[in-house]
Amino acid sequence: MGPNDELAEELRASARKALDDRMPTTVLRQVIDTEDGIDRSLYALAADLGWLGLTLPESVGGSGGSWHELAVVLEEIGRALAPLPMIASVVVAAGAVMLAGDDEQQQRLIPGIADGSAIATGALFGASGRPDEPLAARVERRDGSLVLSGVSGFVPDAHVSSWMVVAATDGAVPTLVVVDSSAPGVRIERLDTTDVTRRLAHVHFDDVVIPSANVLAGADAQHVIDELVRRAGVAIALDSVGGLERVVEITVAYVGEREQFGRKVGSFQAVKHHCANLLVFSETARVAGRAAADAIDGARWVEWAAIAKSYSGDTYTEATRIAVQCFGGVGFTWEYDIHFYMKRARLSQQLFGSPTYHRQLLTRELRGRTAD
Known part of the structure; x- marks a missing residue:
């Protein structure tokens, strides 16, 4: 067993104990009946334990670790059925900004993900929620402003998000923009699904104005x-x-x-x-x-x-x-x-x-x- 494996097993033991203590299924049954369906105190603990920043660079508040360590935490979350928005916030939203955002965007958006003060998500697909079907959100320029319209389907944890990365078409070309979840024109339609441990939503955009600073243009969308x-x-x-x-x-x-x-x-x-x-x-x-x-x-x-x-x-x-x-x-x-x-x-x-x-x-x- 190498040093990375030893560290991973220590992390696994710590994660399992935290989840066994804080999220037994008796507690899970209470959490899924709440309005948000997530345990915010457990999410704060996840931030304190460093789970949220495992793969994020130290320059934005992370620990600069690898997916080898993140894998352990994700396995333990799945084992406990823990209703935590880690995949939406850390893997998708933060991942999008780290891949396509500039330094200013990364410094502005990512530290909140790493310390748990913000939850984000990614609205990457059309109304069907399938990656092999066309996007149903679009941006266009009106009077010098970039305006977002349309819908993104089956977005995870949108109802608790502070902001989201939205995939939309700009003409025939995909683009990625950051949208404040409480911005005028954003409507989150919660969905009833059979899996009560996670929440999905359709997100509707009705002429949402996108600041130029929120366009992720650092890589091919x-x-x-x-x-x-x-x-x-x-x-x-x-x-x-x-x-x-x-x-x-x-x-x-x-x-x-x-x-x-x-x-x-x-x-x-x-x-x-x-x-x-x-x-x-x-x-x-x-x-x-x-x-x-x-x-x-x-x-x-x-x-x-x-x-x-x-x-x-x-x-x-x-x-x-x-x-x-x-x-x-x-x-x-x-x-x-x-x-x-x-x-x-x-x-x-x-x-x-x-x-x-x-x-x-x-x-x-x-x-x-x-x-x-």
């Missing part, structure tokens, strides 16, 4: 959008890895206690096979997720990002389906926790691109490499 989809996809894959680990634990524990026909349910061969499959899903998804986290910005980053997101989406969904079957009828009831994981898995499967979408990206990447 389409390239940045594609990169953010990859990073968010890997972050969701890592969240799924943590969820898969917990699904294995609680399912094995349940079938080891539940009796039917005078025997422990877990003693039946068919149930043993199910539990073995759950473990295979969990361990293989972990390999893919961590490989992707360690590959960021490397030669095989695009490939591993697509593998991690597509594989975790399918395995997490299938694993929770099997787990609910192992629980029997009670697996669907509110009193047991397994249904939370099943619902989170189904939303994770589709957020920031479905498994089919990412497999298509992988195919294009491999074909391009073969052609070269």
Whole structure:
């Protein structure tokens, strides 16, 4: 075990203890019934523990760490089903500003993300929320001002955001702009989803004036959008890895206690096979997720990002389906926790691109490499 692995395991132990203490499912059930659906005190603790600034440069208040460490925290958040807006704020919004913003924009926007005083999100897609469909937000110049109109669909954590990075078209060319979430003309339409541990919204823009200082023009916008989809996809894959680990634990524990026909349910061969499959899903998804986290910005980053997101989406969904079957009828009831994981898995499967979408990206990447 190298120094990075030792640091990661120390971070894992610290994160697990914090989440076990502050976000057991008894508390989760209370938090999801609140207006915002997030635990702001836990988010403040995440900032104090340095989670929010792990991969951000020291120059903007971060610790200058790597995705190797961030992966550990994301896995533990997924394991605990913690309703924290880290992917939206740290991976997507802060990532967009670091990739496409200038120094002034980074110094103005990122320190608040790192210290937890601000929450941000990314509105990167059209009304369908799919990365392979056209954008439905647009900017145009009127009387010397840049004006944003249209809609962005299925935006995570928009309802608690201070600002958001919006992908829009400027003529036929994509562009990225920073929008104050409370600006005149911004309307956040909350959505009801099956996953009660996360909140999504359609964000409508009605002639929102964009200051010139809020245009992220430091890099090609389409390239940045594609990169953010990859990073968010890997972050969701890592969240799924943590969820898969917990699904294995609680399912094995349940079938080891539940009796039917005078025997422990877990003693039946068919149930043993199910539990073995759950473990295979969990361990293989972990390999893919961590490989992707360690590959960021490397030669095989695009490939591993697509593998991690597509594989975790399918395995997490299938694993929770099997787990609910192992629980029997009670697996669907509110009193047991397994249904939370099943619902989170189904939303994770589709957020920031479905498994089919990412497999298509992988195919294009491999074909391009073969052609070269």
